[in-house]
Amino acid sequence: MxxxxxxxxxxxxxxxxxxxxxxxxxxxxxxxxxxxVKGYDLTMEQRPSVAEIIESIGSPADYPEIIFCGFGEPTIRLKVLIEVAEFIQSKGGRVRVNTDGLANLVHKRNVLPELGRCVDAISVSMNAQNKRIYDQHCQPALPNSYASMLDFLKQAPHYISDVTATALDGLDGVDIKACEQLAAQCGVKFRKRTLGRVG
Ligand code: SF4
Incomplete structure (x- = not known):
């Protein structure tokens, strides 16, 4: 395969x-x-190398945007993400990262300055208007995930000009209006997503 x-x-x-x-x-x-997703099987036997990812892109300028997004958190492979993002920008492409917003918690430091140098836009999965609903749907392995995600959202606009928080409409207990208000309090845009749609 x-x-x-x-x-x-x-x-x-x-x-x-x-x-x-x-x-x-x-x-x-x-x-x-x-x-x-959309007929693409994203089963991963082996994590791709920087060279394999770059080869799979072809010409970055052929696309309005290239988005790090799969069934996994791209910032976990921060070094790889940065190398590929730098390649995309050097060839005239635009980079967006879809993330859970937990990179600073996982890497135990503020990685936003590094991301800010090679990422044009970032979408952060806020997912819920409070910790209880977030924990119910996301079952975080790391303590303080919800608070860390919100902190990441608040800090992100200092490094990246286009920051959007997202939440899924239709999930039990998720109040989209409250999520939108919380995003505004964090100083970022908000986008309601639809269950089952990638983007
Ligand atoms: S939706 Fe949640 S479980 Fe699935 S890849 Fe993203 S962060 Fe992980």
């Missing part, structure tokens, strides 16, 4: 660089045992 590293949806290119993350979201196809 050929492993999917990059996959195209509605003209944009998505990169799947890891299958690891510290959450076990109950809405995630990976958690549900079907790591598939």
């Amino acid at each position: 050929t492993q999917t590293i990059s996959y195209s949806i509605e003209g944009c290119l998505y990169l799947s660089i890891t299958n690891r993350c510290t959450l076990v979201c109950d809405f995630c196809p990976k958690t549900l045992g079907h790591p598939e």
Whole structure:
């Protein structure tokens, strides 16, 4: 089987660089045992190297945006992400990272200055308006995940100009209006996402 590293949806290119993350979201196809999106099987036998990821991209300028997003948290492979993002920008491409916002907690330092140098936009999965609902749906392995994610959101605009918090509409207990207000308090944009849609 050929492993999917990059996959195209509605003209944009998505990169799947890891299958690891510290959450076990109950809405995630990976958690549900079907790591598939829009017909692409994102099952990962082996994490791709920088060279393999770059080869799978082809010409970055062919896409309006290249997005790090898969069934895994891309910032877990920070060094790889940065190398690939630098390549994309050097070839005239635009970089977005879809993240759980836990990079500072995982790496035990503020990684936003590094991301700010090679990322044009970042979308952070806020997922819930409070810790109780977040923990219910995301089952974080690391203590203080919700607070750390909110702190990441508040700090991100100091380093990246385009920051968006997202939450999924239709999840039990998730109050989209309250999530939107919380995003505004953090000084970032908000986007309501639809269950089952990547982007
Ligand atoms: S953080 Fe992303 S990859 Fe990990 S379980 Fe949640 S939705 Fe899935």
